[in-house]
Amino acid sequence: MSENGMNEKCTKKEYETVIGLEVHVELSTRTKIFCGCAATFGAPPNTLVCPVCLGMPGTLPVLNRRVVELAMAVGLALGCDVTRTTRFDRKNYFYPDNPQNYQISQLYLPICRNGWLGIGEGDEERKIRIHELHAEEDAGKLTHDEEGRETLVDYNRAGVPLIEIVTEPDLKNAGEVIAFLEKLRMVIGYLEASDCKLQEGSMRVDVNLSLREVGSERMGTRTEMKNLNSFRAITRAIDAEAKRQKELLDAGEGILQETRRWDDQKGVSYSMRSKEDAQDYRYFPDPDLPPVVISEEWIQSVRNALPEMRDEKKERFVREYGIPAYDAGVITQSVHLARWFEQTAALDILPKKVSNWIMGEGLRLLREKEMDPGDVRLSPEHFAALIRMNEEDEITNAVAKEIFAKAIDEDLDPESYVKANGLMTMRDDFLLRETVKKVIAENEKSVTDYKNGKEKALGYLVGQTMKAVRGQVLPAAVTAMLKEELNA
Amino acid sequence: MISMETLERVGRLAELEIPENQREAARQDLEKMVTFVDVMKELNVKNVEPLYQVTAERAGTQNILRDDVVTEGEAREALLGNAPKRRGEFASVPKTFA
Amino acid sequence: MKILDLTAVELAERIRRGEIDAMESLEAVFERISEREEQLHCYLVLDREGARAKARELQKRRSAGEGLGLLAGVPVAVKDNLCTKGMRTTCGSRMLENFVPPYDATAVWNLRNADAIILGKTNLDEFGMGNTTESSYFGLTRNPWNEERSAGGSSGGSAAAVASGECYAAIGTDTGGSVRQPASHCGVVGLKPTYGTVSRSGLIAYCSSMDQAGPVTRDVRDSAAILGVIAARDPKDATSLHRDDLSFMEDIPQDVEGIRIGIPADNSGNGLDPEIREAIWSVAMALKERGALLEEFDLGITKYVVPAYYTIACGEASSNLERYDGMKYGLRVSADGLQETYRKTRTAGFGAEVRRRILLGTFALSEGYYDEYYLTAMKVRRLIRDAYDKAFLKYDVLLGPTSPIVAPKLGETGMEPLASYLADVYTVPANLTGMPAMSLPCAIHSTGLPIGVQFTAALFQEKTLFRVGMAWEQAREKRQSQKRDVADCNSRNWQGKTE
Structure with a gap:
């Protein structure tokens, strides 16, 4: 072995990957976190702004109650403790997407702490610990002008409420990370706290990754990776970074603690320009926002208002609708899918027929059309009618499937449609x-x-x-x- | 007590320029002010809770929250009217790096 | 009685009753302005046309039989760090030289609603940082009593305007004494209300946990009236309070029988001018004659109030001023790239004192120093509040000087900033603790400059301030011709017997 403990010819060390996540989720409140501007996605630039979220002189933030409630709901669903006196702090740094050049966030007393989320089933379930969950404001959007020497700023998103969920470094590989994110997205979807769309930016994931020698207690130096806009990018980035770090360690080099930007086109990450003192955010309690004191009663009322969560719903579907556990499992993966099922099955129709349609043609079409279950437009009444017509052979399977594909994203009345287009089963x-x-x-x-x-x-x-x-x-x-x- | 390095770092964080020929004077200024406030260290504050908000507790102004209701968003002209540089519907700033 | 000699309350009453035309008092003010403004430079913005239009409108409404608001037709000046819709608001800084807010500060809106006439914006130390109004980018303000002297700061323009008759009343802001001290230097009444009483929405922030707007007036009754108008719970300000005790005019007793007055011992060499000390005792004696009980006592923490104040104020200010970066409004100095633009803009836009305080504040919040400085100062703040809480168990009101000196000569301060900081020693405790405090004129110094006396009360006890203040005003009227009795300054206990 050479002097510094690293070696070229002898046994290479065994490493295990250690991953922690910082997940930012945009809450679906009507208004921004600190002002009354609408928090909708996709409006024309700089139309959802006011002096407060523009950081104009003399303006002050006032906290949105719904943000507190949603943050508590998500925290409770993740088994967290709610912090009884929670406060907001200023995170100071200069950047044009940040009108006040400080972000109002929470460092010292985040609203929720110490929860967990299980991945895997039954005996294989692993609890991924959640260190904390806090609320903060989002920044505006920058559009970089390629040829010109200017950057354009749209402040619509500035002040949109976010919750940030920070895990302990309990994840071991890309597969676990994806499983965790899918489960998290499901839980948050059940609470209707956010639509968690990576592509739209309502869910953003930063990955902290380091390698630890197998058997050692000591953690390696970690890097942070950003700009991961799809599950595929996350998987590729994790695999690439683990490989990059291993190669460095094997060659006897150290890992630099830094933030890296993933380029999914090229399949590599780049170190982001970092100054030595860029990290000094000078956090201090925001003097404009008095603390939020959360009583036991308030926690109870939020807990009571929590909707039926996935496991409960799955069991209930088996019990009440008599569908197999497998079907119930698939359908309850999304609260929208489950609702669609339940609203249809409540009408005079056999639940198993409904679940078959959803699991078969339904999921296939959603995938093909890249739709979210929440985007389904076919009403329960029309869906039930369609199934009924098919069951009674008024329309054939082929025709039923054709109508279903058409109606899933723009509702239609199958009876009148069939009549108008002469699609009844021929018996001549x-x-x-x-x-x-x-x-x-x-x-x-x-x-x-x-x-x-x-x-x-x-x-x-x-x-x-x-x-x-x-x-x-x-x-x-x-x-x-x-x-x-x-x-x- | 306040090194030149500290002064320069503080200047960078505050995004202020301190010209070469003014640096020593600025460093001395900062040092004088810091020395002045150092007298607070005479007090034993180990078990003292910081007092961030003077009236919140006493006046019961905790939990000042807003209902989740949209109010008018009329400030586009206000923003763009006051912006040093604009391009159409956007404010224009010098090019940033991602 | 000359129209300019009326108080704001008296004027409003007469205008409401139709005895005086709002245009008449307004033109009297404009005349005074044309006589003195060129020398004094109280105003940065004067809106003659807007004021006249408002006066005409008020007269019209009155003729139509409408009832007018509490401050009907009173010409009021507003310090230029309070936003006025459509009217330039500069904070005395090059950074906001051309900033025109599209909104009113809530306090301003309340004044308009009470039918006051907003004359314009008064000069101040840049961003409220200073106590002589010499750091304004747009030039200094002179003291109406002696034009070689400062009007105090940072609300120097407001105080000088009231003192010279260039308005009937003004609004200033007080973060470390900036309403009380200029009032003291200019011989008028200045009030800092309990923190949270007046909304900070539209008040361009210096130190968020201490800033409070307050009236500068000719007498205590005007102060109470204006406070009643500008104070209200504001949903736009999460630190603003709901108070149902704001109708100050009606039930304020006119006597001080049995009121316990505590006088903090001046034992820390604050450079207190002996004439000022004498004048303060004279006030104490006068109140004692009217039945008040006096006692001197030791606060024990006076040494730490100014350091704690500056650490906290500069810390919060360094963050509040980060938004001035040349991107969205205000000055932008073109430069190569983002960071250069930030630096050149901010360095050019802010004056020396502001930059100095930003550096101290950034230092106090920075990694490695936060616990030792900002956090420590916040803890010391609690100790200071505890000391005052303890005092208010024994006393109803505290009495002392507003400033250790009378108005300094222009051009003397600013060389050694620390020296001028120490002059804030009597005023900053009320900002640190949130307690209300008021400065009233009490005597004339041998230099011919006014001396102010400061009363401080417990949180929410503005009524006590008004009560004691009015009692002093009555006593002062009586004493106008009497000589000060030096022997009275030696009394130390409740019974007034010498030890």
Whole structure:
């Protein structure tokens, strides 16, 4: 071994990855955290602003009660203790997205502390500890002008309420991180506290990663990674950083404590320009905001107002609707999906039929159209009607699926739609026989194949017939008619 | 007692320029002020709670909270009217680095 | 009686009753301004046309039989760190030289609502930092009693305007004595209300946990009337209080029988001018003659009040002034890149005293020094408050000088900032603790300059201040011609017997 303990030829050290997360979530309140401006996404630039969130001279912040309640709700759902006297502090740093050049955040007395979130199931469940959860204000948006030497600022987002959830460094790899984030997103979705969309920025994740020698108590130097805009980016960034750090350690070099920016296009991270004293935020309690004293009664009332959470709902669905545990598990992954199911199943229809539709066509379409369950527009009444019509063979499966795909993002009344477009199941034997005869006549080879014993050829002929009747005949009837004609 | 390094760091944090020929004077100024306030160290404040808000406790002004109701957002002209430089609907600032 | 000699309350009454036309008193003020403003420089902005328009409107409403507000037609000046909608608000700084706020400070809005006429904005030390009004970027203000002397600060313009008759009343702001001390130097009444009484919304922040706007007036009754108008719980200010004891005029007793007055012993070599000490005792004696009980006592913490004040004030100020960066409003000095722009703008926009305090404040908050300085100062603040709480168990009001000196010569301060800081020793405790305090004129110094006496009361006890203040005003009227009795200054206990 060489003198400094590192070696080139002898056994390389074994390292394990140690990951902690800082997750910022934009709360879905109507207004910003410290002023009455609307907190909506996507408005024209600088239209949701006022003197307070612009940091104009003489203006003062006033705290939004709903922010406190949502922060408490999320904290309680994560098993945290609520801090009985909570306060806001100023984090001072100069940057143009920050109108006062300080961010009002919480350092000394965050609103919630010491919670956990489990990942994995049953025996495999691991508790990921949550160090703290605090509220703070978001900054404005900067648009960098590529050729010019200016940057454009839109202050609409300045002052939008955020909660920041900080975990202990309990996560071990990218898979666990994704599982954690998905579960977190589900919990927050259940509370309807945020829509947690990484792509839209309503959920942002910073990853703190270090390597620790296996068996050692000592933590390695960690780096912080930012600009992780999708689960894919998070996974790639974690894997790349763990690799980068391992290579440095193996080569006998140290890890620099720094913030790195992930570039998903190139698949690498870059060190962000950091000055030696850039980290001195000079936190001190904000003198404009008196402390928030949270009573036992208030905590109780927030706890009582917590909606039914996932595990409860899953069990209830099994009990009340008689659907299998597996179905209940899938449907309750999102509170919107669950609500859609429940509102439909409450109408005069078999719950298992509803869950089948949702789990099958429903999830497939959501994925294909890149929609969130919350964006589904098909009303429960229309959904139930569609299922019913399909069950009673008023419309075939093919037609039902077609209508479903259309209605999922813009609601329609299936009964009138079917009538208007003549989509009812055909029961005209004469017409069917004519169509089948035509298909047989036009597909000699397949007919021959079938007669020579190739069952597959029948399937082809059924397909062709279905196409000719635009799917409006029950496949069983088509098959029966084809066989009849073929064997004639 | 206040080193030049400390002065320069404080100046950087405050985003203030201290020209070379004024630095020693500024350092002395800061040192005098710090020495002046150092007298507070004579007091034993180990178990004393800081007093950040003078009337909040006594007047019951804790939990001053706002309802989550939208009020008028009319300040675009106010902002842009006062901005040293603007580009359309945006305020324009010197180029930042990501 | 000459129209300019009326108090604000008297004027408003007569205007409401139709005995005086609002335009008449307004023009009298404009005449006085044309006589003296050029020398004194109280105002940074004068809105003659706006004032006249308001006077006309008031007369019209009166003729139509409408009732007018409490301050009907009273020409009032506003310190230029309180935002006035559509009227330039500079804080005496190059940084905000052309800043026109699109909103009124709540205190200003309350004045307008009471039908006061806002004449314009008065000069101040830059961003409220100073006690001589010499650090204003737009030039200094002179003392109406002697134009070689400072009007005090930071509300020098407001105090000088009231003292010279360039307005009937004014609003200033008090963070470390900035209403009381200039009032003292200019021979008028200055009040700092209990912290939180007047909304800070629209008050351009210096030290958020201490700033309070307060009236500068000719007498105590005017002070009470104006406080009643500008004080109100404001949903835009989370530190503002709800108070239901703000109708000061009605039930204030006119006597001081049995009032316990505590006089902090002056034992820390504050450079107190002996004539001032004498004048203070003279006030004490006068009140004793009217039935008040006097006792001298030791506060025990006077040595620490100024250091604690400066640490906290500069700390909070360094953060409050970060927003002035050339990006959204105010001065921008073009430079190469973001950081250069910040630095050049802020260095050019802020004067020397402001930059000095920002550096101290940044230091006090910075890593490695926060516990030792800012946090310690906040703890010392509690000890100071405890000492005053203890005093108010025994006394109803404290009495002492407002300033250890009378108005200094212009050009003398500013060379050695620390020296001028020490002159704040009597005023800063009320800011640190939030307690209300008032300065009233009590005598004339041998130099011909006014001496002020300060009363301090417990939190929310403005009524006691008004009571004692009015009693002193009555006594002073009587004593106008009497010589001061030096022997009385030796009395030390409740019975007034010499030890």
